[in-house]
Amino acid sequence: MSYRISAPDEYLAITGAGIRTVKITKSAWVWPLQRCVRFSVQPRDYAMDLQAMTREKLNFKLPTVFTIGPDLNHRDGILNDDDGGARDDGTTTTSTPAPRPGAADRSSAPTALMKYAMLLADSGDTTNSSSNRDQQVAHVESIVKGIIEGETRVLVSSMTMEEIFTEREVFKRRIFRNIQGELDQFGLKIYNANVKELRDAPGSVYFESLSRKAHEGATNQARIDAAEAQLRGNVGEAKRRGEQDREIAKINADTAVQKTERDVERAAAEAKLSTRQVAFRRDVELARAEADRALEAKDEELRREVERRRAAAETERLRGQVVVKATIERESAQQAADAAAYETAAAARAAAEGRQRQADGEAYATRAAADAHAYAETQAAEADAVRRVKEAEGIAALAESYAKMSAAFGGPDGLIKWLMIERGTYVELAKANADAVRGMAPKISVWNTGAAPANGQQQDPTTTMRDVYQMLPPLMSTIHDQTGITLPEWQFGRVAAQTQAVGKEPKANGDA
CATH class of the missing domain: 3.30.479.30 (Band 7 domain)
Known part of the structure; x- marks a missing residue:
């Protein structure tokens, strides 16, 4: 088992x-x-x-x-x-x-x-x-x-x-x-x-024949398919090329239309910009012209002031000679007055001591009144401080409003121009310029000192002095007309007489 x-x-x-x-x-x-x-x-x-x-x-x-x-x-x-x-x-x-x-x-x-x-x-x-x-x-x-x-x-x-x-x-x-x-x-x-x-x-060659037949049929069919595919490819390629050309043409047309629209918009913007630039340039030129006119008026005023002061200085110089004589006389009188003044001062000191004692009594009352006045002024100052704070707040709000307005007007320059237009500054400037030139009737004096000698002749040495003396009377008249200053009669008369004498001197060498 x-x-x-x-x-x-x-x-x-x-x-x-x-x-x-x-x-x-x-x-x-x-x-x-x-x-x-x-x-x-x-x-x-x-x-x-x-x-x-x-x-x-x-x-x-x-x-x-x-x-x-x-x-x-x-x-x-x-x-x-x-x-x-x-x-x-x-x-x-x-x-x-x-x-x-x-x-x-x-x-x-x-x-x-x-x-x-x-x-x-x-x-x-x-x-x-x-x-x-x-x-x-x-x-x-x-x-x-x-x-x-x-x-x-x-x-x-x-x-x-x-x-x-x-x-x-x-x-x-x-x-x-x-x-x-x-x-x-x-x-x-x-x-x-x-x-x-x-x-x-x-x-037996049955399958070989079938294979050859199938091979030939497949080859022919492949050639047919290839030809049909090539035909479809060529047709499709041509169709695609046509569609591509149409699309490209459409895109080019759309691009051209858009470019034209952009050019129109750019031209409109440039025209608007040019208009605003011309307007701003006009405003600048007007402001510059007004400033130039104001400056010229100011220069003219300063020139008149300088001439006036120069004439006044000359007048004071002429008067100084008189003043020196008066000063000598005054010093003599001063010495006499000093003696009298000493006596007067002694009496005044005595009176002053009495008044001092009276003033000491009045000082206390004055200080009390001053304290009360100081308290009142303190209260007034505090009230004024509150008022100034409120004014500062108002100014701050106004500054903020001005800042917004400045942004709206394109900057501080645009805001300043608007404020000048709003407050009538341009109108006032125009009126001031008009007032500056209104009523001006300048007197123009022309002096002719004669022509220079010709043909190589020498000039008379006294001609220059004669010309200067001849120029003084019209100059003094002009100063008087423009400044209102008149030279002393003795000085002006002497210059006039000398001028006339110089004009009547016989000429040398028998010249007429």
């Missing part, structure tokens, strides 16, 4: 005492008078190059590869425990269990494996040697290839070449179904069926 365990890809087939047919299990106790055989359940590939004939009597080669192995999913029985007893649903035989110690081991028993085990038993050798395994594989292979070859030829003979060639999947399913039906009786299953490319049999 021994305990047998199969490999993961193997099963144990046990026959003998207590087993009516075959017991399939993964592990079991093998009792005396029982035989145990291991068999593999790995699927195997069966590659075949079949030569078949269609319904049109056309020979061809059909390369196929089938992956076939025992059907492990078909189970309809349950094995008994390790003593070899088995129990099923009626499709398999049962055996009487042999008595043995130990627990029972129950597992599933696939009927397909029993069929496969019986197929292996038909090989004649039941040992576990390697030669036995090769013999079993060869036996199964011969049976499987025979089934595949027979069913394939039967199926091919009922179909045309066109059906086999065009309906490849249908052909594959029919082969699979027919072969699987035959393999079921041996407990085998097709795990995969691969039908390779059909080939010509020796002496």
Whole structure:
């Protein structure tokens, strides 16, 4: 007695005492008078190059590869425990269990494996040697290839070449179904069926012709497709180019319109700017002209003042001579007056001391009055301070308003111009300028001192002095007319007499 365990890809087939047919299990106790055989359940590939004939009597080669192995999913029985007893649903035989110690081991028993085990038993050798395994594989292979070859030829003979060639999947399913039906009786299953490319049999050029035809047809069709694609490409390219040209023309037109609008807006802005610049320039020129006129009037006034002061200084100089004489007389009188004044001062000091005492009495009253006045002035100053604070707040608010107005008028220059217009400053300036020049009747004096000697003759040395004396009377008259100052009669008369005497002097060398 021994305990047998199969490999993961193997099963144990046990026959003998207590087993009516075959017991399939993964592990079991093998009792005396029982035989145990291991068999593999790995699927195997069966590659075949079949030569078949269609319904049109056309020979061809059909390369196929089938992956076939025992059907492990078909189970309809349950094995008994390790003593070899088995129990099923009626499709398999049962055996009487042999008595043995130990627990029972129950597992599933696939009927397909029993069929496969019986197929292996038909090989004649039941040992576990390697030669036995090769013999079993060869036996199964011969049976499987025979089934595949027979069913394939039967199926091919009922179909045309066109059906086999065009309906490849249908052909594959029919082969699979027919072969699987035959393999079921041996407990085998097709795990995969691969039908390779059909080939010509020796002496046949059917598939070669079909291939050449298909190749030529594909080439011609490719050329047609290429020509159609090129045609569509050329048409599409031309269409796209036309659309591109239209879009570009549209964009260019829109750009030109926008550029024209911007040019118009820029021209309008420049015209507005030029107008405002001309207006500002006109205002500046007017203000400058008015300032120039005011400056000229001021200069004229200052010039008149200078002339007036110069004439007054000359008058004072002339009067100084008289004053010196009067000063000497005054000093003499002053000495006499000083003596009298000393006496008067003594009397005044006495009177002053009396008045001082009286003033001291009045000082107290004055200080009291001064304190009251100071308090009143303090109250008035505080009231004035409050008033000035309010005025400052008003000025601040006014400054803030002026700041906003300055921002609105474009800056302080615009605000100043607006204020001058609002308050009539320009009108007042115009009136002042008009008043400055109104009533002016300047008297212009022209003195001619004679022409210079011609032909290289020398000038009379007394001519210059004579010309100066001749100029003085009109000059004094002009000073009197413009300033109202009149020279002393004795001085003016002397100058006039000298001028007349100079004019009556006989000329030298008998000149008239």
